[in-house]
Every structure is written in structure tokens, then in C-alpha cells.
Amino acid sequence: MIRIQVNAEEHEYYSGISVGEVVRNVFGKKSNIIAGLVDGEERDFSHEVEDDCNLEPIYGNSNEGSYIIRHSCAHLLAQAVTELFPDAKPTIGPPVDNGFYYDFFMEPIGDDGLKMIEKRMNEHIRKNHSIIREEMDNNALREIFSDNKFKIQIMNEKIGNEMGSSIYRQGDFVDLCRGPHVPNTSYLRWFKLTSTSQAYWKGDRENESLVRIYGMCYSTKEELKERQKQIQEAVKRDHKKIGKEMELYMIDEMIGRGLPVWLPNGEIMKSEIEKFALETEDSYGYVRVTTPALGKRELFEASGHLPHYADGMYPPMEMDDGEYYIKAMNCPMHHRIYKNKKRSYRDLPLRIAEYGTVYRNELSGTLAGLLRVRMLSMNDAHIYCTLDQVASEVESNILMAKEYYDTFGFDNYHLRLSLWDEEKKDKYIDQPENWKSTQNYLREILDNLDMDYEEVKGEAAFYGPKIDIQFKTALGREESMATIQLDFAAKERFELSFMDETGIENGEVFVIHRAPLSTHERFAAFLLENTAGNLPTWLSPIQVQVITISEKHKQYAKEVKNLLETAGVRVKLDESDNTIGKKIRIHRKMRPAYMAIIGDEEVKTRTVSIRARDGKQRNDIPLNDFIADIFAEITNRSKSLDIV
RNA sequence: GCCACUGUGGCUUAGAGGUAUAGCGUCGCCUUGGUAAGGCGAAGGUCGGGGGUUCAAUUCCCCCCAGUGGCUCCA
Numbered sequence: 001m002i003r004i005q006v007n008a009e010e011h012e013y014y015s016g017i018s019v020g021e022v023v024r025n026v027f028g029k030k031s032n033i034i035a036g037l038v039d040g041e042e043r044d045f046s047h048e049v050e051d052d053c054n055l056e057p058i059y060g061n062s063n064e065g066s067y068i069i070r071h072s073c074a075h076l077l078a079q080a081v082t083e084l085f086p087d088a089k090p091t092i093g094p095p096v097d098n099g100f101y102y103d104f105f106m107e108p109i110g111d112d113g114l115k116m117i118e119k120r121m122n123e124h125i126r127k128n129h130s131i132i133r134e135e136m137d138n139n140a141l142r143e144i145f146s147d148n149k150f151k152i153q154i155m156n157e158k159i160g161n162e163m164g165s166s167i168y169r170q171g172d173f174v175d176l177c178r179g180p181h182v183p184n185t186s187y188l189r190w191f192k193l194t195s196t197s198q199a200y201w202k203g204d205r206e207n208e209s210l211v212r213i214y215g216m217c218y219s220t221k222e223e224l225k226e227r228q229k230q231i232q233e234a235v236k237r238d239h240k241k242i243g244k245e246m247e248l249y250m251i252d253e254m255i256g257r258g259l260p261v262w263l264p265n266g267e268i269m270k271s272e273i274e275k276f277a278l279e280t281e282d283s284y285g286y287v288r289v290t291t292p293a294l295g296k297r298e299l300f301e302a303s304g305h306l307p308h309y310a311d312g313m314y315p316p317m318e319m320d321d322g323e324y325y326i327k328a329m330n331c332p333m334h335h336r337i338y339k340n341k342k343r344s345y346r347d348l349p350l351r352i353a354e355y356g357t358v359y360r361n362e363l364s365g366t367l368a369g370l371l372r373v374r375m376l377s378m379n380d381a382h383i384y385c386t387l388d389q390v391a392s393e394v395e396s397n398i399l400m401a402k403e404y405y406d407t408f409g410f411d412n413y414h415l416r417l418s419l420w421d422e423e424k425k426d427k428y429i430d431q432p433e434n435w436k437s438t439q440n441y442l443r444e445i446l447d448n449l450d451m452d453y454e455e456v457k458g459e460a461a462f463y464g465p466k467i468d469i470q471f472k473t474a475l476g477r478e479e480s481m482a483t484i485q486l487d488f489a490a491k492e493r494f495e496l497s498f499m500d501e502t503g504i505e506n507g508e509v510f511v512i513h514r515a516p517l518s519t520h521e522r523f524a525a526f527l528l529e530n531t532a533g534n535l536p537t538w539l540s541p542i543q544v545q546v547i548t549i550s551e552k553h554k555q556y557a558k559e560v561k562n563l564l565e566t567a568g569v570r571v572k573l574d575e576s577d578n579t580i581g582k583k584i585r586i587h588r589k590m591r592p593a594y595m596a597i598i599g600d601e602e603v604k605t606r607t608v609s610i611r612a613r614d615g616k617q618r619n620d621i622p623l624n625d626f627i628a629d630i631f632a633e634i635t636n637r638s639k640s641l642d643i644v
Numbered sequence: 645g646c647c648a649c650u651g652u653g654g655c656u657u658a659g660a661g662g663u664a665u666a667g668c669g670u671c672g673c674c675u676u677g678g679u680a681a682g683g684c685g686a687a688g689g690u691c692g693g694g695g696g697u698u699c700a701a702u703u704c705c706c707c708c709c710a711g712u713g714g715c716u717c718c719a
Contacts, residue, residue: 109648111649113648196647197713198715199714199715199716203716205645205715205716210715212714253711257709257710311717362717363717365716366645366715371719372719459718480718480719482719483719518719519719577677580678581678
């Protein structure tokens, strides 16, 4: 007999009992447990336990469990695909956040193909195939997958030559896999294929083009429904839809793709954000400049944009004195401002800021509403400082970013330390020592701040490592919001220096590139998705919509509007002869923070009845009180509707 | 740039080889109405653009443009 510890309870079984039997014995049949953690190792139900051990159940709706289910569902997908398309070669099919995908080397398929595959998957679920693990040596593995060069390549790279690995079999289908998996295909009922796309083998465009099929899979119907609801909700919060409804921006085919145009309402929101940023950065000791949209080739050669960032820039314009490029970044111009006069150690850190607009030649297929555009405006700044000053500047920038996000009410973000990739020499400035030291430096700063962060290779800027602040969009996709980049290359490329305390010219000038509010475009997209367009009052294009009940109330309503306007409140008046209910319905689309309803009562008592955007109501507020209160709410940049 | 899908009046949308729905909005008239659709009427579309097949195309085919979801990339 052996002793198995399950959830702190000890059980005795014969040696060789399977994980599944223990689970059934302890938890019963309907436990939603799909695998087990045996002494910390994920194991299938079929895994046989020989010795004393500790066993923890893995539930289908847990983090680990959902990954196992998704992974198994990817296998099911591959089973259906290889049956329907015998020439298709499965490559890799991992679980990912919210679902899974599988990449196949095959002819592209459309929606009809997707439906067909889904149908076949459901048939296999009903057949309830057992999913069986088998251990194989390398020769046997190579035999099985001899017609699939992708699997062979995986074996060569991942498994090595000496040992074997495992395969999983369900019906006639076999896949190379470490596992674990669910015991049989009936566990995969709650799945849905979502989309297809194209991907390259190993993510390299030089390699074969593969068909990627995406799906989602959950352990219960409720989880699947919940996710579908979430997606629906995200669609409602889509900044493109809200932006159109609120007339914030447009993208016009005749003007050009990826070139958003800010409409009057959007311009109000944007300039409020700008005002806030100017005030904040004033208080942090920044100075402001304006630089041109174009610059000469020599400038961008000096900065390294040519060639490192050439793909991201628009082609040059030939002028009588050489080639000019539209700037894709402001930094080279700021470096020239730094160079414009002799700097002393007393001038450092020098923080040069600009609400600059840059143009980047993004691939057409990547453009997406305001999230990815070709014209970007940002409150960009470059901090010129000594190495000793870097830490405190980086810290104060992280704190500044937090201050910003707090005002806007954002909390769905995390930090990322973005490192270079020594393999990709052409992408980064080739100074390995500097990369190593600056990366360690940033890592130390983050460790000292005691903040959680993840490290990701190959995400650095070409001139140095960075700390990015990553957000999730409404649909769960991760995007960079803010960035703090440490540039060790500029000082040499632009011959930056200062006079130090001993009167000697010192060339150790480090540059920090930072943009805590992302770009106006991306920030607006986040803001709209986060608030569903219900902007805090200070950002609302229309702060108060005045609505009359009948003609008799027009005069007082005009007075209300004028007084609010005088107080600096953005207010509109609807004195049309529609019914009150209809007027409320019409104006809701624009999402004013408040509607002020004016009828007999209000005229008589010089009050307003206020209906907040969230439907809350407060009647008979003396007009002067309302004006004072909303003025305070706006100037405090309050997140909530405080008046009702 | 690559793959798939989508493209019908300002917006949302029905439809199908014989030049097209409906709702909202707009405009006009009536209604003077207390918190998410009061009534009547009118205008508005060469069905994204161009080519082809056909007696006939908005519907089928090809090319282009734009959008969406991915890949790559990235603020």
C-alpha cells in the first residue's frame, strides 16, 4: 500500500493506482476536476502512482485547468482538420489567454471551412474518444511524424536526440505532446472556434505561411457564456463605435488611412488632457518646446533612425539642399536643442517636453481605429541627466504615470522591462556592454521600487532598454500605454556633454525618453473603452445639456445656459418642441455628464432638476448651487458625478 | 505588407440574377408635453470603385479601395 496526501488528508491505496481513480474516490464523479498535481507535477488521470505522494486536484475552471482544457481542445481541432483536409500538416497548437490556437500548413480556409471543422469537432466530442498518453523513443516518434517536417523540427530542437517523448492519441489522431490532457473528448463540449488568420512558422516571415485557427474552450457552459457576454460587452465599449456616436474623431478615406481627424468634440477632450499634462509636467520641472515636422537626412542618420527605424518612416522628400524626412520621433530634434548651447552640471537634469506630432509608416494591415495610427501626437519629453540622476528621474516618471492613471481611474496595467535581443543585431545598436549595463540598471531601479514587473526580450527601443506600462484593451489584447526608455547611444551620436563640477567637459549624458500618456490617439481609445464613453465631467465635450419641457421655459433655460457658460461650463440647450422623454433619449448618445431639466417648477423657484448620465436624479437644486458645484467638480478633475 | 471576413441613403439594417427593405436621424405640419420612442407627411440610395460574364448584375467572376479579426510590428 502507498499513502497519498490529498488536500491535507491521507489516503491509502494500492501502488499503481491512477490519478483519476484517486480523484473519483475522494471527490466523486461530478467534481469538475480534470487532472492532478502529483508532487507538483501536472499529470493526466491515467498517470499511475507507484509511491507515497502528494496529490492536488486541478479544476477545469482554475488557471492551470483551463490551460489543459484549451490545449486538449487544440488537439481536437487538429484531429478534425487533418481528417477534413488530409494534406494539412499540424505544427504547433498552444493554449493562450482566453483560448487556444493551432497553426496548420495548409491551403487557406474561410468561414465555411471553420463551420465544417467545428461540426466535425462536435462529432468527436459525442464519440467520447479516450485521450491516451504513450511514451515513445525517438525512432518511433520520427516514424510516426515522418510526413510532417514541422513536428520533426520541433523534436530536433526541443527534445534532443537521446531521450524520447510522449504522444497523445484520440481515435485515429496522434499528436506529439508533453501533456497533460483531459481524459476524453467529452470534456471539451464548451468550445467555439472564433477566427482564422495567417501566421508564419516560428513567427518569421521568411518561413512558411501557416493557417492559424483560433478558438475558446471552457470547462462549463456558464464560463463559455460568460466569455461570450464579455466579448459582447467589449464590442459595446469599442472606442470606434463610441467615437462615432460622440463625434469625437473621423478617419476619412480621402485624407488617408491611419490619419485620424479630431472633430470638435474630440478636440475638446484632447485639449483638456493636454492642459492637465502641461500643468502636471510644469510642476515636475519640465520646459516646453516646439520642433518642426520635417528634418534633414543627416539628422536622422545621426540619431540612428536611418537605418534602424527606416521602415517606420515615410520615404524622403528631395529638396534643393538635400533629402528631408517627416519625423517619426521628436528625440533627434530635442538632442539638437540640448546641443544649442553649452550645458553645465547645474542645468541637469534638463527635461525638454513637447506636444509633438510624429508620423510613422505603419503597415496598412496593422492600423486599427485610434489604437494604431500613422499620425501620433504625444506629450513627449527627453530628460538629459547624469547616470547618477537616472534612477530618481525614472522613479519620478513611474510615479507621475501612476498619478495620471489615478486621475483617470485606470488600474488595469502592469510594468514590463523591455530588453534587447542579442540575436537580432540589425534591430539594435551594437554595443553589448552598454545594453547589459543599462538593462541591469533599470532592473535595479524596479527592484528597489518594489513593484511587480515582467521582463520581455526583444521589446527594447533600438537605442536602449525601456520600462513599458502595459494595458489590456476591452477585448483583452495587451498594448503599450506608456514608455520610459533609457538611451545610452544619444550622447555619442549627438556629442552631448556638460561642464562638470571640476570644470571638465563630461560626455556621460544619459537620455530618458518618456511618454506617460501614450499618444493622444491611443490614450483616447483606452479612455473611451474604460469609461464606455462616460467621461469624467472635466473631459466631457458636453458637460451640461439643458432641456426645456415646453416653450414657456425657453427664456429661463437660456438664462441657465448663459450663466453656466459664463462659469466656463460646456453647455448646450435643446429648446425644440420634442417631448422631454424623447429629448433625453436623443442626447444620451452624446453622453453629457448632466442634463438640466427646465419646467414650470424650476422657472418659478430659479432651480434646476438634474439628471446625471447614470440615471440618478436630483430635483430643485438652486441654480447658483448647481453652478458652484459643477464648477468645483470640473476644476478638481473629479472622476465621479458628484452632484446627484 | 500577409491571411480570412465584411462594405446597401447621415446611422443601424432586410433582401435577392429583372435597378431595393425597415427603423432611427433630417425636413415640414400637428402636438405644449415632467425624465429611454406623441401623431401625420416628405425628402434622401447609380447597393464601396472599376472591369468581365449575361438579354439583364447591386446579387456571379476578376482587379482595386476601405473597414474588422489575426500574423508581423508597435505608442
